[in-house]
Amino acid sequence: MRLLSYMGQWKSAAKEVLDRTAIVAKFLCLLHVTNNYLCSPTLVGNPINTCSIFLFSFCLFVGWLGLLSCGVQVYGPSMLPTLNLTGDVVLAEHVSHKIGKVGTGDVVLVRSPVDPRRILTKRVVGMEGDTVSFYVDPMYSQTTVVPKGHVWIQGDNTYASSDSRHFGPVPYGLIQGKVFFRDYVFVVSEFFIRM
Amino acid sequence: MRLLSYMGQWKSAAKEVLDRTAIVAKFLCLLHVTNNYLCSPTLVYGPSMLPTLNLTGDVVLAEHVSHKIGKVGTGDVVLVRSPVDPRRILTKRVVGMEGDTVSFYVDPMYSQTTVVPKGHVWIQGDNTYASSDSRHFGPVPYGLIQGKVFFRDYVFVVSEFFIRM
Numbered sequence: 001m002r003l004l005s006y007m008g009q010w011k012s013a014a015k016e017v018l019d020r021t022a023i024v025a026k027f028l029c030l031l032h033v034t035n036n037y038l039c040s041p042t043l044v045g046n047p048i049n050t051c052s053i054f055l056f057s058f059c060l061f062v063g064w065l066g067l068l069s070c071g072v073q074v075y076g077p078s079m080l081p082t083l084n085l086t087g088d089v090v091l092a093e094h095v096s097h098k099i100g101k102v103g104t105g106d107v108v109l110v111r112s113p114v115d116p117r118r119i120l121t122k123r124v125v126g127m128e129g130d131t132v133s134f135y136v137d138p139m140y141s142q143t144t145v146v147p148k149g150h151v152w153i154q155g156d157n158t159y160a161s162s163d164s165r166h167f168g169p170v171p172y173g174l175i176q177g178k179v180f181f182r183d184y185v186f187v188v189s190e191f192f193i194r195m
Numbered sequence: 196m197r198l199l200s201y202m203g204q205w206k207s208a209a210k211e212v213l214d215r216t217a218i219v220a221k222f223l224c225l226l227h228v229t230n231n232y233l234c235s236p237t238l239v240y241g242p243s244m245l246p247t248l249n250l251t252g253d254v255v256l257a258e259h260v261s262h263k264i265g266k267v268g269t270g271d272v273v274l275v276r277s278p279v280d281p282r283r284i285l286t287k288r289v290v291g292m293e294g295d296t297v298s299f300y301v302d303p304m305y306s307q308t309t310v311v312p313k314g315h316v317w318i319q320g321d322n323t324y325a326s327s328d329s330r331h332f333g334p335v336p337y338g339l340i341q342g343k344v345f346f347r348d349y350v351f352v353v354s355e356f357f358i359r360m
Contacts, residue, residue: 026224029224030220030221032224111336112314112339113314113338114313114314116337145281149278149280150278171276171335171336173281173338
């Protein structure tokens with residue numbers, strides 16, 4: 001008798017757990033779909049800041065749901081002075097590269113052809129068919145034509161950037177998204193944290 | 196009076212429409228996430244993978260988990276985004292991973308050997324005579340791999356057979 005009543009309770013508890021899990025799973029799918037076709041909080045920042053960035057990006061997402069914006073943290077010296085050395089949260093959208101609207105001058109997130117797990121932030125300097133000149137060393141410049149289906153990317157800080165001058169033109173299919181906005185709230189809050 | 200009752204009916208009908216739409220939207224999101232991140236049926240066609248895959252089309256199941264965790268290796272049939280045309284997805288076999296030495300025939304007399312650079316893979320179609328692959332456009336960055344084929348749909352093959360009889 002008591003066993004039957006325990007089983008009954010357990011069954012209803014299990015059902016409730018499943019319902020809650022289904023709701024969470026559906027929400028995560030929705031979040032993920034929206035994130036991937038608009039922008040994603042790709043956590044490429046250093047681990048110390050990761051939690052705060054995730055929380056911040058999440059609040060950003062919830063707060064700016066109507067504007068469909070998400071934060072990506074980018075760091076490194078290769079895009080100085082455009083982007084910060086110690087990290088910047090930028091908004092990146094994932095629609096443009098799918099419809100072919102990425103062009104010269106855009107700052108893009110691109111998967112590294114050398115290490116497929118890394119995503120780089122560089123500027124597109126030449127599209128397919130363009131002629132690109134670059135300095136291999138201060139005396140010697142080289143000119144190449146960007147082949148079909150590829151783009152030529154360079155960091156703004158040419159002295160401290162490993163880009164297409166080192167690993168050649170990058171296939172267009174490796175572009176993950178286009179950066180369109182820097183998050184100045186993050187910049188200001190970082191300033192206050194460090195004060 | 197009648198107007199108020201009409202509005203009441205319309206409101207409940209609208210609510211029901213919204214509920215149904217929400218269910219459909221959630222289902223589509225779930226379907227989309229599964230398709231993109233787990234497993235998706237894909238129609239592949241073309242002569243470059245004969246005799247493994249059919250010329251006029253084969254439905255295969257491709258999973259999208261392995262390449263993200265680095266489990267794609269030599270001998271796998273993969274879906275890879277073309278480095279020449281970013282809107283096309285090719286189905287080829289991985290013949291060499293980064294660091295491997297690959298030999299291939301440029302023409303029947305002359306063979307060439309290359310080492311696959313870091314972060315790249317060498318893909319070739321099974322039907323070497325009618326396949327444009329790494330022998331033409333060079334090693335392909337690993338990041339272009341979209342998924343790994345693990346199953347061919349034999350139900351589709353059988354039904355195609357019966358349709359053509």
